[in-house]
Amino acid sequence: MxxxxxxxxxxxxxxxxxxxxxxxxxxxxxxxxxxxxxxxxxxxxxxxxxxxxxxxxxxxxxxxxxxxxxxxxxxxxxxxxxxxxxxxxxxxxxxxxxxxxxxxxxxxxxxxxxxxxxxxxxxxxxxxxxxxxxxxxxxxxxxxxxxxxxxxxxxxxxxxxxxxxxxxxxxxxxxxxxxxxxxxxxxxxxxxxxxxxxxxxxxxxxxxxxxxxxxxxxxxxxxxxPHFPDAGRLPAEDVLALDAAQAPGGEFVIAVPRLPRIANFDDLDPLRAEPGVTVRIVPPGQPLPRDARLVVVPGSKSTRADLDALRAQGWDIDIAAHVRAGGHVLGICGGYQMLGKTIADPEGIEGRPGTSPGLGLLDVDTILGPHKQLRTEAAVHAGSGHLVSGYHIHMGETFGPDADRPFAHVDGAPEGATASQFRIAGTYLHGVFAADGFRRAFLETLGARTDPTLDYEAGVDAVLDRLAAHMEAHxxxxxxxxxxxxxxxx
Incomplete structure (x- = not known):
């Protein structure tokens, strides 16, 4: 050594x-x-x-x-x-x-x-x-x-x-x-x-x-x-980052329920980087904002337990009202599973064995199992044709009629599901919003203003360079x- x-x-x-x-x-x-x-x-x-x-x-x-x-x-x-x-x-x-x-x-x-x-x-x-x-x-x-x-x-x-x-x-x-x-x-x-x-x-x-x-x-x-002011522009690991004061953004509001065991919440970082977008992490005890144009149900480390918590907060009612008013919903990983009809855990992988009713916004069912899927993938978004890259990190399989209208295609195979003229969507792919072309197309379809010059990945590297220079200077x-x-x- x-x-x-x-x-x-x-x-x-x-x-x-x-x-x-x-x-x-x-x-x-x-x-x-x-x-x-x-x-x-x-x-x-x-x-x-x-x-x-x-x-x-x-x-x-x-x-x-x-x-x-x-x-x-x-x-x-x-x-x-x-x-x-x-x-x-x-x-x-x-x-x-x-x-x-x-x-x-x-x-x-x-x-x-x-x-x-x-x-x-x-x-x-x-x-x-x-x-x-x-x-x-x-x-x-x-x-x-x-x-x-x-x-x-x-x-x-x-x-x-x-x-x-x-x-x-x-x-x-x-x-x-x-x-x-x-x-x-x-x-x-x-x-x-x-x-x-x-x-x-x-x-x-x-x-x-x-x-x-x-x-x-x-x-x-x-x-x-000295304090490094751009620290918030880097992907955070600790959930404490979600509890910090949220900087104001643009007029297009994305609401994200703060699940107790929220996971892989750096999916939201590229959305935060768009100047026309405000990502509101909604804490327990608060309703989802009525002015939200998009609700993102994020990943979860304990999907059935977090679904129970979501219902206990009344957020299921807020999401249903949001959909009736013409709003859009995207579920990522555990959030995708929650949007379906049922989540079954027959082996007790995440807790007590049993089956939980989902939110019923997608006609799909999920069965959890002991095998964890860990892989990176290149995909094509079905709605826009834009290339995306992401990673799978989940346990379980999701299937049903709405999976025939996928969120994306991976090597020609369907991935995820959509419904209600694509207003409701779910995907297992984490990290897709880092793809600039897809992120802009997705948001602009919903009426958001985007920055055509924003290169998210290059921006992360630029912040790391500034951090190194900050440490060299001090x-x-x-x-x-x-x-x-x-x-x-x-």
Whole structure:
């Protein structure tokens, strides 16, 4: 193993670890290094399909893109996809292995360390630098035994740590210094430096704070790194991004019910990028807006449970009224399944075995099964003839008369379903709105104003370049690179 490695941990969730790693990936790739992102254990229902036919967390896929590499399952060997409040689907090396309660998973997670280290070694063998992202808080000492995500991995692999704190939420000095106070001395010894993130205002005003952090921790204190204003233009992994304040957009309103286990919500990002469009994520307790021209029922990690939640909010009534008024509805993946007549889960794949009545807007039925479909596809949209590309990441088969009027064709075979003169549509394809020609044609047919110059994919890469330049301007990246070292597995 000749690659150097550095692990980025945080004082808490949402301190900016994923964005910091993405920026470092692009910055060091720009310097000619072959960089690989790595996250030993992730928890997210926003996933991406990999080049080697599995799935990983969306953040690692974005980091791989920042590093100008194809994403592979080794970049996120353990992915937890929450299905209910106390349990998750366990994905190991890109494939579903089991669904376990939190207690059962914590009891067995230590057995996954050899597979995690093997994945890390694979990346290190093909890289100059591996940038590792921790999960949640580095100071969760109550979860330290059997840990894969933070110091458990760092100790096993012998990787130094850059500890990141978020000054925007307040208390960053206490968070950084306090981490050293509560973790074990052996773990604290791995922390090579700290970084203050998301600063607003005059950085010189924090000179004394940075000096205090360095004095109290005995480690170099980097930053403060100013807030990166374009962060919201990058695909988000954490569902917390949906709860942030929504920026105003154009007159064409798209309503999206905020399902409890919403999945792959980055499907919405290209729609948000259109200046004539407003995407409203509707929280529980609020009706779907009556001025919406399109309702998108998004993907779900637990389709039947989220369908129950949708009904409990009265959103089924709102959708029915929207359709009667001539509105359009699009269901994606789990949302497509909800639009049908029934969803059957005879084996209890997502919960208690049984069959749930769907919304009945499409004449199709779905049967869930244990085989998860993970693949990327090129397709042709049936309504416009435009090329689209997307990915499947679902369990179940959907069939019925409305599937004879497909949403798209894949190698000539029908995909998805439509009804009511194409006002109601469902598809299993995630990511289709990233295709500029299709997105414009789809929206313009519904009366939306679009930007003919918008190139969504190029825009994502441009933001990654600006992020790298932002970090080069405000951090000593030579000093940060010097923190990385060849791992010393224990």
């Amino acid at each position: 000749t690659a150097r490695a550095l692990m980025v941990m945080g004082t808490g969730s949402d301190v900016g670890k994923s964005l910091v790693v993405a920026g470092l990936c692009r910055a060091f790739a720009n310097r000619g290094l072959r960089v690989a992102p790595f996250k030993p254990q992730n928890m997210s229902n926003n996933a991406a399909v990999t080049a080697d036919g599995g799935e990983i967390g969306r953040a690692q896929a974005l980091q791989a893109r920042a590093a100008r590499r194809d994403c592979v399952t080794a970049m996120n060997p353990v992915l937890l996809k929450p299905e209910h409040e106390t349990g998750s689907q366990i994905v190991v090396r890109g494939q579903r292995r089991a669904t376990l309660s939190a207690r059962a998973y914590f009891a067995m997670r230590g057995t996954l360390m050899p597979e995690v280290l093997a994945a890390f070694s694979e990346l290190a063998a093909d890289s100059d630098l591996v940038l590792v992202e921790g999960a949640g808080s580095a100071s969760e000492v109550n979860l330290r035994e059997g840990d894969l995500a933070n110091f458990g991995f760092a100790q096993a692999a012998g990787v130094p740590v850059l500890l990141v704190g978020d000054i925007h939420r307040g208390g960053v000095i206490a968070a950084l210094v306090g981490t050293f106070a509560v973790i074990a001395p052996d773990d604290a010894a791995l922390i090579a430096a700290t970084l203050v993130n998301k600063f607003h205002g005059d950085p010189s005003l924090f000179d004394a704070g940075r000096a205090l952090i360095a004095e109290r921790t005995g480690r170099p204190a980097f930053g403060p790194l 951090l000593d990246l030579d000093a940060i690179l010097a923190l990385a070292r060849i791992p010393e597995p224990r």
